[in-house]
Amino acid sequence: MFTAMADVPGRQDTAASITHLVRLLRDAPKLPPELRLLDLCTGTGCIPLLFRHELYAGRDDVELRALGVDISDKALHLAHWNTERAHRNTAYARKGQVQLIKADVLINPYADAVAGPLPLKAALNHNGLPTHWDILISNPPYISPSEYWKTTTRSVRGYEPKLALVPPSQPDKNDTQLGDMFYPRLISIARDVEAKIALLEIADLAQALRVAQLARKRGIFDGIEIWREDPGPTTGAATDHNGFPVCGEGNARSVVCWRGLGALWLGKANAVAEQDDAWRLFQSYPGSLFLTLQSELLTSLKP
Numbered sequence: 001m002f003t004a005m006a007d008v009p010g011r012q013d014t015a016a017s018i019t020h021l022v023r024l025l026r027d028a029p030k031l032p033p034e035l036r037l038l039d040l041c042t043g044t045g046c047i048p049l050l051f052r053h054e055l056y057a058g059r060d061d062v063e064l065r066a067l068g069v070d071i072s073d074k075a076l077h078l079a080h081w082n083t084e085r086a087h088r089n090t091a092y093a094r095k096g097q098v099q100l101i102k103a104d105v106l107i108n109p110y111a112d113a114v115a116g117p118l119p120l121k122a123a124l125n126h127n128g129l130p131t132h133w134d135i136l137i138s139n140p141p142y143i144s145p146s147e148y149w150k151t152t153t154r155s156v157r158g159y160e161p162k163l164a165l166v167p168p169s170q171p172d173k174n175d176t177q178l179g180d181m182f183y184p185r186l187i188s189i190a191r192d193v194e195a196k197i198a199l200l201e202i203a204d205l206a207q208a209l210r211v212a213q214l215a216r217k218r219g220i221f222d223g224i225e226i227w228r229e230d231p232g233p234t235t236g237a238a239t240d241h242n243g244f245p246v247c248g249e250g251n252a253r254s255v256v257c258w259r260g261l262g263a264l265w266l267g268k269a270n271a272v273a274e275q276d277d278a279w280r281l282f283q284s285y286p287g288s289l290f291l292t293l294q295s296e297l298l299t300s301l302k303p
Contacts, residue, residue: 014139014201017254018047020231021137021199022054028265034063038133038193040105040120040186041140042068045079048098049086051137056095064096067129069103071117076100101127105140106185109192120189133193139201140182176210179203183211187257191220191284196262205241205252212244212255220284221257223268229253 025031035055039047048066055064070076079100087094103123104116117123124131169178183200190198198215202208208226215224225238229250238245246252258266260277272280 014047014253015050016230016232017199017201017227018050018137019054020227021135021197021256022051023058024266026055026058028267030261030264031062032134034065035135036130036133037064037066037135037137038195039066039068040136040138040189041182042070042079042100043072043075043139045082045098045100047137047139049082052096052098053086060095065130066096066098067133068098068100069105069120069123070100071102071104073102076102099129101129105138105189106182108185121192131193134196136186136190136193136195136198138182138186138199140186180207180210183214187211187215187218190257191218191281194281196258196260197265198257200255200257201253202255205246208246208252208255209242209244213242215255215257218284220281221259222263222272224255224257226252227254227256 025035037048037051039045039051042048045068048068052064052066055062068079070079083098083100086098101123103118103120105120107117107119109119109121118126121131123129173181186200187198198221200211202211205226212224212226215221225245225247226241228246228248231248231254236249238247240246256266258268259280260271260274263269263271271277
């Protein structure tokens with residue numbers, strides 16, 4: 001269905017995670033009339049296209065609005081090609097919409113402007129796109145420089161851009177920190193866009209536990225679990241690793257976080273009250289930014 005520059009390890013695992021997530025959503029109560037999906041580091045665009053295909057295979061009462069974001073012009077060109085090809089070849093091509101934009105997800109949106117691609121928040125505003133999204137998915141570069149030579153095949157190194165696999169080098173970070181570089185920003189973005197569900201692809205269980213801890217420390221999610229390569233419902237009961245449920249069979253491949261209505265969509269416990277959830281998000285911002293947002297909110301409430 002889709003074209004890629006190489007057979008990248010983990011792509012089948014990504015498809016399994018996305019398919020499992022969407023099948024849960026197909027049975028979910030209280031989905032909004034327009035379901036918004038934000039896919040960061042979209043690469044070939046396969047995730048939003050697969051999400052749309054799976055959603056409309058079992059549900060037609062929701063209008064999907066999907067946005068793929070990448071920093072690479074080559075990746076976006078290929079994603080556009082895949083989107084156009086899917087429009088011609090699939091039964092669900094005219095349902096929902098898939099858009100693509102260029103942005104740098106690593107840039108702090110509140111930092112001083114620099115040359116180069118816009119940070120995500122600015123890119124959304126520049127393109128007249130929503131700032132709030134229901135579901136955030138990302139399969140970011142997560143291979144550390146040393147693991148790049150140990151775990152990738154020659155065919156992958158020869159055809160897949162290193163930018164898609166290994167985060168950019170920074171002299172103040174060690175090997176593990178480089179592999180985890182995207183996740184603090186992705187969790188912050190999940191908060192900023194008020195995502196009800198965040199699914200983040202990872203390399204292995206060790207990285208999954210580090211990312212899950214980061215998400216827990218942010219204090220905005222009602223639940224966090226780790227999905228293995230096959231996270232489906234027929235794979236038995238979840239096991240516990242450092243206080244996090246690990247679901248499915250095979251190697252760990254994604255960290256799934258949810259808050260508010262996302263709990264209902266995934267068939268979890270009752271959602272936190274909307275007012276309590278909003279206050280929790282508000283309190284999660286750093287002190288100075290918290291005061292700025294508080295001031296803006298109070299100003300907006302004045303008659």
